[in-house]
Amino acid sequence: MIKDEIREYAKTLGIEKLGFSKNSVVALFPYFVKGEEGNLSLYARSIDYHIIAEEKLKVLSKILTKNGAAKIEIQVDKGEYNDRRAAYEAGLGFYGMNGMLICQEYGSYFFIGQIIHDLLIDSDPICERDCLMCGRCERECPGKALSGGKVDEQKCLSQITQKRGELTPKEESLIKHAKLCWGCDVCQRVCPHNGGLETTAMQEFMGDRISHLALSDIEDLSNSEFKKRYGQYAFSWRGKGVLLRNLKILFSEGKSDEEK
Numbered sequence: 416m417i418k419d420e421i422r423e424y425a426k427t428l429g430i431e432k433l434g435f436s437k438n439s440v441v442a443l444f445p446y447f448v449k450g451e452e453g454n455l456s457l458y459a460r461s462i463d464y465h466i467i468a469e470e471k472l473k474v475l476s477k478i479l480t481k482n483g484a485a486k487i488e489i490q491v492d493k494g495e496y497n498d499r500r501a502a503y504e505a506g507l508g509f510y511g512m513n514g515m516l517i518c519q520e521y522g523s524y525f526f527i528g529q530i531i532h533d534l535l536i537d538s539d540p541i542c543e544r545d546c547l548m549c550g551r552c553e554r555e556c557p558g559k560a561l562s563g564g565k566v567d568e569q570k571c572l573s574q575i576t577q578k579r580g581e582l583t584p585k586e587e588s589l590i591k592h593a594k595l596c597w598g599c600d601v602c603q604r605v606c607p608h609n610g611g612l613e614t615t616a617m618q619e620f621m622g623d624r625i626s627h628l629a630l631s632d633i634e635d636l637s638n639s640e641f642k643k644r645y646g647q648y649a650f651s652w653r654g655k656g657v658l659l660r661n662l663k664i665l666f667s668e669g670k671s672d673e674e675k
């Protein structure tokens with residue numbers, strides 16, 4: 416059966432959780448690493464997940480081509496399709512109150528990648544589990560961005576750290592308070608579904624990790640030096656300016672102990 420063939424091959428690529436929704440093969444890429452402090456969000460500390468996941472899916476897609484697929488499209492994050500929805504429809508997880516897709520094995524600390532194809536493959540049954548609905552994510556969210564499973568992008572600290580331009584004093588204080596210069600993990604950190612997770616078995620996420628940035632790491636770099644040094648990390652996609660702004664806020668006079 417084609418599903419078994421794909422699953423078996425995926426395993427040889429280190430992909431353990433894979434599902435099928437009508438027109439796509441959806442794979443999860445767990446990235447949790449235990450006990451690692453830092454001021455970068457956990458998702459951005461390894462070599463860019465787009466690179467890692469896309470490479471694996473490209474190899475995996477050969478099986479689909481071999482089985483007669485004429486149209487193949489690989490999407491990891493960037494693109495027109497909704498990755499969470501695809502993973503949900505492929506039975507890989509359930510929606511949390513924090514808007515994240517969650518599964519038993521990885522909690523919410525996984526990336527989603529999909530191969531959109533034109534073969535006829537049945538969908539897997541959807542996941543029966545549900546969010547505990549404890550509400551911790553809503554209560555602890557720095558920007559109070561969560562409500563009823565939806566994320567108000569304008570209020571989400573992850574978005575605030577990633578957007579260009581000048582920030583309002585309120586947005587600056589959110590960065591300062593959360594002690595993060597890129598992304599935000601608060602709604603995941605407080606989530607009981609993420610309790611007791613083990614470090615990812617995907618070795619690709621373990622090499623050359625950067626968990627912390629200091630102002631001195633980037634302030635004297637030219638844009639091209641910055642790109643050369645950090646271009647393979649997801650926190651660099653907006654360029655040096657946004658990170659520098661955030662680090663200046665984080666390390667500004669007398670406000671937090673994280674500074675030096």
Ligand code: B12
Nearest residue numbers: 492497498499510514515516526527564566573574598599
């Ligand atoms: C834009 C975007 C963002 C924006 C806006 C986020 C948002 N609105 O959710 C910002 C920059 C804020 C962001 C932040 C983050 N993101 Co983001 N983001 C995306 C992107 C590109 C599109 C998401 C989007 O706008 N979807 C449209 C909305 C309408 O759909 P939705 O997200 O599925 O939300 C709907 C469902 O949750 C639905 N819903 C709620 N409950 C239920 C229940 C059922 C049964 C059903 C059917 C539906 C349902 O209601 C929501 C509104 O309609 C996706 C990749 C992609 N192409 O899909 C990644 C993606 C969602 N992000 C991801 C990640 C990792 C993050 C961060 C954790 C990064 C970080 N540490 O800073 C945070 C998490 C913030 C949060 N709590 O969601 C992962 C999530 C993996 C996961 N396990 O869920 C994705 C899938 C990327 C990937 N391919 O791995 N992100």
